[in-house]
Amino acid sequence: MIALDEWQERARAWLAQAVPEFGLAARAGLTQDEDLEVGRRYMAAKYDVGFSGITLPPEFGGQGLSRLHKVLFDTLEMQVAMPVGYFGVSTAMPLPILIRYCEDKAWVRERVIAALRGEEIWCQLFSEPAAGSDLAGLRTRAEGGEQGWTVNGQKLWTTFAQYSDYGILVARSDPSVPKHKGLTFFWIDMKAPGVTVRPFRLANGDIQCNEVFFDDVAMADSQRLGPVGEGFSVAIATLMIERYAASDADGFGPPIEAFIETLRPLTINGRPALEDGRVRGVIARNHALRQGLDSIRRRALLAMEAGMEPGPEGSLNKLFSVRSRQKLSELALDLQGAGGLSYAEGAYTKADWATSWMGAPTMRLAGGADEMLLNTIAEKILGLPQDYRPDKGVPFNAIPV
Amino acid sequence: MSILHDETQQEIAAETARVLGARRDKARLLEVLDRCGEWDEGFWRTAVEQGWTGLAVPEDFDGLGLGLTELGLVAQEAGRVISGAPFLTYGHGAVCALLACGDEALQDAWLPRLAQGEVRAAIAFAEGTDPIPLCPQVEYRDGGLHGEKAGVAGALAADIAVVSASRDGTPVLVLADLNAAVSGQLERTAIHSIDNGRLFANLGFHGLPATVLAEGDAARDLALEMQAQMAVLAAHEQTGGAEALMLAARDYAVERKAFGQPIGAFQSVKHRIAELYGLVEIARANCIHAASLQGQAGFLEAAACARLSATEAYDTAARDAVQIHGGTGVTWEGALHLHTRRARSLAIELGNGLFWEDVLVTGLTGVAA
Ligand SMILES: Cc1cc2nc3c(=O)[nH]c(=O)nc-3n(C[C@H](O)[C@H](O)[C@H](O)COP(=O)(O)OP(=O)(O)OC[C@H]3O[C@@H](n4cnc5c(N)ncnc54)[C@H](O)[C@@H]3O)c2cc1C
Numbered sequence: 001m002i003a004l005d006e007w008q009e010r011a012r013a014w015l016a017q018a019v020p021e022f023g024l025a026a027r028a029g030l031t032q033d034e035d036l037e038v039g040r041r042y043m044a045a046k047y048d049v050g051f052s053g054i055t056l057p058p059e060f061g062g063q064g065l066s067r068l069h070k071v072l073f074d075t076l077e078m079q080v081a082m083p084v085g086y087f088g089v090s091t092a093m094p095l096p097i098l099i100r101y102c103e104d105k106a107w108v109r110e111r112v113i114a115a116l117r118g119e120e121i122w123c124q125l126f127s128e129p130a131a132g133s134d135l136a137g138l139r140t141r142a143e144g145g146e147q148g149w150t151v152n153g154q155k156l157w158t159t160f161a162q163y164s165d166y167g168i169l170v171a172r173s174d175p176s177v178p179k180h181k182g183l184t185f186f187w188i189d190m191k192a193p194g195v196t197v198r199p200f201r202l203a204n205g206d207i208q209c210n211e212v213f214f215d216d217v218a219m220a221d222s223q224r225l226g227p228v229g230e231g232f233s234v235a236i237a238t239l240m241i242e243r244y245a246a247s248d249a250d251g252f253g254p255p256i257e258a259f260i261e262t263l264r265p266l267t268i269n270g271r272p273a274l275e276d277g278r279v280r281g282v283i284a285r286n287h288a289l290r291q292g293l294d295s296i297r298r299r300a301l302l303a304m305e306a307g308m309e310p311g312p313e314g315s316l317n318k319l320f321s322v323r324s325r326q327k328l329s330e331l332a333l334d335l336q337g338a339g340g341l342s343y344a345e346g347a348y349t350k351a352d353w354a355t356s357w358m359g360a361p362t363m364r365l366a367g368g369a370d371e372m373l374l375n376t377i378a379e380k381i382l383g384l385p386q387d388y389r390p391d392k393g394v395p396f397n398a399i400p401v
Numbered sequence: 402m403s404i405l406h407d408e409t410q411q412e413i414a415a416e417t418a419r420v421l422g423a424r425r426d427k428a429r430l431l432e433v434l435d436r437c438g439e440w441d442e443g444f445w446r447t448a449v450e451q452g453w454t455g456l457a458v459p460e461d462f463d464g465l466g467l468g469l470t471e472l473g474l475v476a477q478e479a480g481r482v483i484s485g486a487p488f489l490t491y492g493h494g495a496v497c498a499l500l501a502c503g504d505e506a507l508q509d510a511w512l513p514r515l516a517q518g519e520v521r522a523a524i525a526f527a528e529g530t531d532p533i534p535l536c537p538q539v540e541y542r543d544g545g546l547h548g549e550k551a552g553v554a555g556a557l558a559a560d561i562a563v564v565s566a567s568r569d570g571t572p573v574l575v576l577a578d579l580n581a582a583v584s585g586q587l588e589r590t591a592i593h594s595i596d597n598g599r600l601f602a603n604l605g606f607h608g609l610p611a612t613v614l615a616e617g618d619a620a621r622d623l624a625l626e627m628q629a630q631m632a633v634l635a636a637h638e639q640t641g642g643a644e645a646l647m648l649a650a651r652d653y654a655v656e657r658k659a660f661g662q663p664i665g666a667f668q669s670v671k672h673r674i675a676e677l678y679g680l681v682e683i684a685r686a687n688c689i690h691a692a693s694l695q696g697q698a699g700f701l702e703a704a705a706c707a708r709l710s711a712t713e714a715y716d717t718a719a720r721d722a723v724q725i726h727g728g729t730g731v732t733w734e735g736a737l738h739l740h741t742r743r744a745r746s747l748a749i750e751l752g753n754g755l756f757w758e759d760v761l762v763t764g765l766t767g768v769a770a
Contacts, residue, residue, distance in 0.1 A: 292683030
């Protein structure tokens with residue numbers, strides 16, 4: 001295997017030459033559909049040079065490299081803002097799950113390569129109108145067994161379902177047992193009869209989330225991933241896969257340096273804004289916080305490089321960095337006065353204060369709401385007791401609605 | 402220096418924790434609070450016996466030749482058990498000053514004795530509300546110091562002091578042997594404080610002889626560098642204290658019941674402890690990062706980050722851990738106030754949050770306050 005820094009240099013060089021064709025400037029003014037097409041071309045190019053499926057086994061079209069390689073590449077890729085958002089869910093969770101649980105390995109290999117090349121897109125059908133944080137409370141039903149299954153119900157939020165060819169799905173196969181025990185995991189064909197996808201607009205203008213309806217959708221038993229009734233563990237395993245994803249101490253918003261440069265020409269009470277004690281306090285506090293998160297990240301990378309398991313403090317990043325991003329973006333807009341009012345929908349969140357600010361609430365909910373992250377830290381790291389849960393141990397169909 | 406601790410460093414931390422854990426004397430710490438001028442000499446004997454005083458002193462001067470990372474790990478453990486003496490941090494400040502001064506006779510005279518723990522040092526920079534005055538009021542003339550430094554930590558039991566002063570309007574850093582004072586050259590006025598073990602005193606100088614270590618811009622730069630190194634050690638202590646409080650709150654929340662369940666099952670309690678965990682880990686990461694940059698570019702800003710996040714962690718932990726303990730949190734015997742008091746004294750010593758915010762932001766933006 002080639003040395004890590006050499007590999008990283010190669011990645012950096014390849015990304016640098018890809019910027020003119022796929023970078024932000026090249027995509028300015030494109031519609032989402034056009035942008036997606038550029039994204040697909042980028043994914044194919046990346047696959048051809050061997051930077052796709054970094055941690056996936058070579059026999060399935062991956063590179064068979066370490067988590068560290070992946071984190072390093074993702075970090076570099078984020079810095080140059082490549083059009084990978086459409087494929088984020090698709091290439092992260094579904095592929096390892098398919099590889100692990102799906103019996104038809106030749107079919108899996110085809111799917112993995114098509115997803116890595118951006119030719120096919122997968123979505124994640126977990127959340128529902130009545131089941132978000134409380135994922136195990138989901139109501140979509142899967143009835144049947146070895147002869148085949150029928151799905152009925154509704155999913156909500158499903159990111160990029162409007163572009164998806166396939167999805168991974170958790171559904172309730174047995175309502176007569178407690179909620180965590182009656183779930184089963186499947187893959188589903190998004191083009192199958194009875195699947196309806198309805199995109200809706202988010203508060204920041206983005207059209208990426210969908211309602212997905214299932215009306216008597218048929219699935220073969222071979223579409224089941226993992227044993228009947230074990231869907232919750234498979235789902236949790238899915239969510240754990242991305243634990244070490246590239247984290248960003250700026251919460252995917254603009255960095256402190258951008259805040260400083262935004263403020264440099266501004267004045268407060270006729271004096272330079274950067275001389276104002278309140279502004280200085282904000283800069284210092286946010287920088288110290290992000291510097292700490294960044295040190296945690298770098299220490300985790302070093303631990304991985306040394307073959308050790310990184311500490312649990314890596315789980316702090318999203319909680320702390322996104323709150324910092326939200327408040328800093330507020331202030332950056334306010335201090336610009338009328339200059340803070342203009343809004344260009346769909347700008348890059350790491351480069352535009354209004355977009356960063358409008359998108360921050362989403363980040364505090366999706367992928368684990370702040371409150372759920374605090375619960376996880378408290379319970380899993382510190383050993384504090386679970387909340388009072390009146391539905392614990394109660395058969396799902398006996399829980400009052 | 403790597404930010405991933407190696408085995409030796411992990412051992413230093415574990416061994417320090419073991420020794421200090423076994424010898425912690427809560428009764429003595431509480432007693433000292435009432436007695437201005439007393440301190441926990443047992444802690445200091447342990448520090449000397451364990452060789453912590455010489456950890457970051459070069460081998461040429463009878464030290465172990467390690468650095469801020471190792472001394473920081475000791476400081477973190479000392480903070481966890483509320484170290485009984487302020488001299489590790491200030492001794493390190495004196496070591497920095499002597500190493501930088503380049504005067505071999507002075508180095509030979511003091512560094513081995515600092516390394517062996519034979520002398521205890523205090524650092525006297527602050528005047529009024531200014532942690533490092535640009536033009537100190539204390540004057541240095543005819544080889545002696547004149548004027549007053551207020552609130553010097555460790556001053557009641559220090560043998561030597563590094564003092565900032567002005568000589569004909571130019572800043573100087575000087576070293577004074579406090580034990581060499583004769584007939585009223587030195588007045589130590591004890592401050593009865595919220596944290597008496599810190600041995601705070603006002604130092605009045607009336608011609609106390611002292612030797613110049615640095616002058617002009619070099620004196621200013623050295624004072625800031627010393628302050629930053631000491632602040633990184635203090636930040637480790639604060640982080641250790643914050644973590645101890647966070648864990649105490651956790652333990653209490655698991656054990657104490659109200660309304661039929663452990664109070665730790667109430668989210669307003671549980672989430673507060675989870676937030677403390679975050680503040681502690683962020684402070685720790687900043688401490689490790691800053692210590693690893695000792696002597697390199699960016700050290701000052703990293704030290705400021707460590708100091709700011711550690712002060713926030715300790716203060717927040719002091720407020721919230723007491724709250725989570727209910728009435729037990731505010732009793733004398735419960736002793737949480739040892740941490741509450743230490744959080745305050747450590748936040749005031751070495752410059753408050755506003756001072757470090759300005760150090761950091763001036764470094765980041767190039768714009769002074
Ligand atoms: C932009 C976006 C994209 C998404 N993409 C997908 C996707 O592709 N696939 C998918 O399956 N899901 C997706 N989601 C759904 C996401 O996972 C959920 O929104 C999230 O889990 C929160 O669930 P909820 O919205 O139902 O809120 P709720 O769970 O109803 O939470 C509402 C509020 O109550 C709080 N709360 C809930 N339970 C507790 C508790 N025990 N203690 C304290 N507070 C609590 C929450 O923290 C939150 O503040 C997406 C969401 C968004 C916003």
